[in-house]
Amino acid sequence: MELTKTLGRRMLDATCAAVIAAPLAVATPAIAQSYPSADETLDWTIAFGPGGGNDIMARSIIEILNKYDLYDGEISAENRAGGSGAVGWGYLYGQDGNAYGISTTSGSFVTTPLQADTPWQPESFTPVALLATDDLVLVVNGDSEIDTIDEFIANAKANPTNIGGTGSVNVDFIVPTLFAEKAGFEFDYVSFNSMSEQTTALLSNALDAMVGNPGEILGLIESGDLKPLVFSGQTTPAALEGVPTMGSIGFDIGVSMPRGLILAPNAPAEAQEWWINTMKEVVQTPEWGEYIASNTLTPTVLYGEDFRQFLVTQRTALRLFCAKSAQSTKPTLANMSSAPKGLGPTTRPNRTSRSCASPSLSFSSRGRSSTLMWPMPTSTF
Numbered sequence: 017m018e019l020t021k022t023l024g025r026r027m028l029d030a031t032c033a034a035v036i037a038a039p040l041a042v043a044t045p046a047i048a049q050s051y052p053s054a055d056e057t058l059d060w061t062i063a064f065g066p067g068g069g070n071d072i073m074a075r076s077i078i079e080i081l082n083k084y085d086l087y088d089g090e091i092s093a094e095n096r097a098g099g100s101g102a103v104g105w106g107y108l109y110g111q112d113g114n115a116y117g118i119s120t121t122s123g124s125f126v127t128t129p130l131q132a133d134t135p136w137q138p139e140s141f142t143p144v145a146l147l148a149t150d151d152l153v154l155v156v157n158g159d160s161e162i163d164t165i166d167e168f169i170a171n172a173k174a175n176p177t178n179i180g181g182t183g184s185v186n187v188d189f190i191v192p193t194l195f196a197e198k199a200g201f202e203f204d205y206v207s208f209n210s211m212s213e214q215t216t217a218l219l220s221n222a223l224d225a226m227v228g229n230p231g232e233i234l235g236l237i238e239s240g241d242l243k244p245l246v247f248s249g250q251t252t253p254a255a256l257e258g259v260p261t262m263g264s265i266g267f268d269i270g271v272s273m274p275r276g277l278i279l280a281p282n283a284p285a286e287a288q289e290w291w292i293n294t295m296k297e298v299v300q301t302p303e304w305g306e307y308i309a310s311n312t313l314t315p316t317v318l319y320g321e322d323f324r325q326f327l328v329t330q331r332t333a334l335r336l337f338c339a340k341s342a343q344s345t346k347p348t349l350a351n352m353s354s355a356p357k358g359l360g361p362t363t364r365p366n367r368t369s370r371s372c373a374s375p376s377l378s379f380s381s382r383g384r385s386s387t388l389m390w391p392m393p394t395s396t397f
Contacts, residue, residue, distance in 0.1 A: 051115060051286050058091045059111070061119040063104025065097040069150070069229070069311070073275055074120040076307045080298050087294070100124045102132050108280050109136040115287035117280035123150055123187050123273030126330050130338055131186075138327035142279035142288050145295045146323040148313040149272035151249030152191050152227045153256060154179070155242040157218055165246040165260060168225065172201035180206045180214040180226035187273055188227050190337055191248050198267035218242070230256060230312035248272070249314035256312070270333050275313060276323055292319045 052058070060078065064070040074093060081087040096104035101124040111117035121138075129137050154165070162168050171177065181188025189205055196203055206223060208214035211232050217223045219241060227248075234255055236242040244259045249272060252259050262269055277295060279287060298304055299317060308315050318326055 051284070051290050052087060052089050054088045056089055056116050058087065058089055059114075059117050060091055060093040061104045061108050061117070062093060062095045063097065063101040063119060063124075064122075065095055069231075069275075070101075070120055070122045071095060072311070073122070073147075073307070076303070077120070077277070077298060080301055080303050081294075083303070084297070084301065086297060099132060100128045102128050102134050105136065105141075106134065108278070109140060111280040113282045113284070114280040115284045117283070118144075118291075119278055121274050121276045121278055125274060126327065126334060127186055127190075129331070130334055136281075138274075138331055139324050140281050142281060142283040143320055143323040143327070144277040144279060144288060144291045145299075145320075146274050146276040146316060146318040146326055147295065147299060148275045148308055149249055149316045150229060150275050151247060151272055151314050152187065153230045153233075153237075153244050153248070153259065154192065154195075154225055154227050154246050155218070155233065155237065155244050156225045157221060158236075158240045158243050160243060162245070163243070165265060168245050169199045169201055172196075172203055176204070177201070177224045178204040178206050180208055180217055180223045182208050182211055182214060182228075187271075190334065191269060191271060192227050194269040194271060194337065195246075195248070195262055195267055198262075198269060215242075231310070234312055250316065251314055253312050253314060254309065271330060272314070272316070274323075274327060274330065288320065295319070 060074060062071050062074045078091055078093060081091065096107050098104070099106075101122070105119060105125065105128075108117050108119045119141075126138050128134065154168075156162050156168065162171060179192045181192070183189070189207070192203065192205070203224075206214075206217070208217070211228055214223065214226050214228070215233065215236065218226050225245075230237070230244075230247075230253060233242055237244055237256070244256055246265070247253075247256055247259050247261050248269060249261060250263060252261055277291065279291065296319070307313075
């Protein structure tokens with residue numbers, strides 16, 4: 017009788033233990049499935065002002081997330097502009113370990129830490145995905161006698177040549193400089209405050225060529241007012257069909273500006289994994305394809321640590337460029353009488369020693385001095 021009671025009690029205890037343990041057994045994997053929580057607001061930092069490339073990309077992704085019900089919680093998108101992205105990305109950097117802090121990247125994500133004393137580097141954040149690269153096209157006036165990049169290089173080797181770009185010591189300056197070094201020609205770089213100013217200069221024949229984001233000048237390319245010669249990306253976008261890449265003609269510069277998605281530093285692994293899986297769905301939508309096409313971006317997709325390695329590679333390449341510039345001879349302002357009329361100072365890249373972190377840069381010309389103040393025009397990307 018006592019044995020029967022003992023066995024019965026043991027069976028009851030075992031049954032109770034099993035009942036209690038059952039919900040605990042499913043609770044562990046449920047933790048990984050709890051992200052994202054509908055009770056948490058996603059704090060989406062846009063590191064530039066409204067209407068720029070970074071802003072358009074961020075809001076395009078948010079629209080897709082909402083349209084396809086890919087994110088259940090509330091998304092709060094905030095433009096935190098300033099310092100070519102330093103303010104916005106600095107805000108995200110301060111959210112260490114936060115699973116609900118997120119931001120989009122662009123070219124300044126790599127170049128800004130080279131120019132300013134930021135506490136973060138591109139690889140400091142939790143990488144989600146590289147979604148596209150923002151590359152440049154070199155164009156000449158549509159009426160130019162130069163029709164190919166080979167003709168342009170040959171002409172630049174034989175005659176003084178200038179190339180315009182927006183801002184100073186940024187991607188517009190770096191890309192043509194690296195290309196010129198590879199191709200073996202020299203040129204004078206002319207800095208402008210805006211794309212519209214440099215386009216006007218080129219169309220009025222005050223410039224020989226300029227670089228720009230295809231999406232900003234595609235209309236003028238399609239109308240024949242501008243003639244595209246070479247593209248800096250790894251693959252040519254459909255809108256520039258027939259235009260060779262720098263790599264395809266043997267002069268790959270190894271630099272592309274990342275349009276991607278990042279989380280705060282040390283974000284939980286489950287948050288990173290969730291966003292990687294979600295972005296794999298986003299890039300398959302027709303809306304994302306339309307965004308890539310309309311902005312003439314190069315579709316380049318990398319996830320997680322592959323994206324981090326891409327950022328490290330780009331930062332290293334640009335840092336080497338800056339170091340090389342800083343070690344060259346003292347910069348000299350090009351002869352003002354030879355500068356394009358009304359365009360101000362020009363510098364020949366192989367003679368410039370402009371450090372990427374310099375707060376200002378002084379040039380001398382015929383006993384006079386001229387200073388280019390830093391920062392230069394703030395990018396909207």
